[in-house]
Amino acid sequence: MSQESNLEHEFLELRTDGLDEKTFLGGLxxxxRSKLFLIFGLTVLVTFGGMYFFVDQRLDGAFSEADSARELAQLSARIESGVARIESHEKQFMLSKDPNTAESFKRELSKISGALDALYAMPESAAIRHHLATFRDGLAQYDQQFISQVKREEALGLKDNTGISKRLEKLTKALQSSFVAAGFKNLADQVRWINLQGQETLLSGFRKGVKGIEQRYRTLTAFLESTKLPRGEKTAIVDLLKAHETDMLAMINSRFTVDAATQRLNEILGYVVPSLERLTMLAADRTAAARRTLAREQMFARYTLTGGSAAILLWLILAGLLIMRSMASPVRALSIAAGQLAKGDRSAKVPARGNVDATGQLARALDNWIDD
Structure with a gap:
């Protein structure tokens, strides 16, 4: 009897020693545990939100860079096409002398200036500011030269028969009438030949033709001086001839000046072309770089969001499985222990007696039942 009492005492001591036994997360x-899972889930969501924000910021930067590059390319193209148009207007004006073409030139130049101002304000243009300054200076010279050319054409009045052209026409009629009245009809024909030679010189731009015209004027003047016309009549005709010569030579010289101005316009365009090419190269480089950056950031976003989402989902699944296992495993172990006890096996070990949750309470109750 004493031996059985000792065995029972040892058995109870063994059972008492297992009261602090806990399963996984049994101390909670x-x-x-539900709150921990909720906190873990919220932390994961915040992490995902931070990751999404980080990716979004990088993509936003890439799109901003792409927008800036696109704007730079558009401004560059606008300036390049504008330069081509003002050159076309300038050539067209030289052919047609149409004031509307000159107005179109001014409007186009104003658009180019606006595009230059917008381009100069962009941070991306900092590397070529000196080229832009050179380009702006060249355009200002081009504008001044073209305005001077338009004024010279207006002074000539060849298009609308005004200015020197109109005055020369009146002088021609007065001079021819004076020659006819003085009995020198052949001299009236000489005036007509001078006009024809002047027109040919204007059209051809051949400077040697001026010498022939000047020689005709000298011949006519010398002939008039040798005639026996009344002094007053002679002086009037000579004055008309000198006025005619002055306007004719002024018109021819203006044409030569216009030709020189045209050459100067071409030189100015050649002066700004390197700056325009540098601008075009910058726009192309920025566009290519922006495309590469955008492609890289899109790939980064794709992999980051996909990989991050998968990792977060796996972590949530793992955390959920661990929480579920911490709840299900003690219940399953208690079920096995209860089955053994039902078969009369009082040596069966009751698990989770140290748990502070419902399984621990059930395990301790079952343990007390065994003791009783």
């Missing part, structure tokens, strides 16, 4: 109540 079910509600606490």
């Amino acid at each position: 109540k079910f509600a606490t």
Whole structure:
């Protein structure tokens, strides 16, 4: 009897020693574990939100860079096409002398200036500011030269028969009438030949033709001086001839000046072309770089969001499985122990007696039942 009492005492001591036995997360109540899972889930969501924000910021930067590159390319193309148009207007004006073409030139130049101002304000243009300054200076010279050319054409009045052209026409009629009245009809024909030679010189731009015209004027003047016309009549005709010569030579010289101005316009365009090419190269480089950056950031976003989402989902699944296992495993172990006890095996070990949750309470109750 004493031996059985000792065995029972040892058995009870063994059972008492197992009261602090806990299963996985057995030291936490079910509600606490649920809260931990909720906190973990919220942390994961915040992490995902931070990752999304980080990716979004990088993509936003890439799109901003692409927008800036696109704007730079558009401004560059606008300036390049504008330069081509003002050159076309300038050539067209030289052919047609149409004031509307000159107005179109001014409007186009104003658009180019606006595009230059917008381009100069962009941070991306900092590397070529000196080229832009050179380009702006060249355009200002081009504008001044073209305005001077338009004024010279207006002074000539060849298009609308005004200015020197109109005055020369009146002088021609007066001079021819004076020659006819003085009995020198052949001299009236000489005036007509001078006009024809002047027109040919204007059209051809051949400077040697001026010498022939000047020689005709000298011949006519010398002939008039040798005639026996009344002094007053002679002086009037000579004055008309000199006025005619002055306007004719002024018109021819203006044409030569216009030709020189045209050459100067071409030189100015040649002066700004390197700056325009540098601008075009910058726009192309920025566009290519922006495309590469955008492609890289899109790939980064794709992999980051996909990989991050998969990792977060796996972590949530793992955390959920661990929480579920911490709840299900003690219940399953208690079920096995209860089955053994039902078969009369009082040596069966009751698990989770140290748990602070419902399984621990059940295990301790079962343990007390065994003791009784």
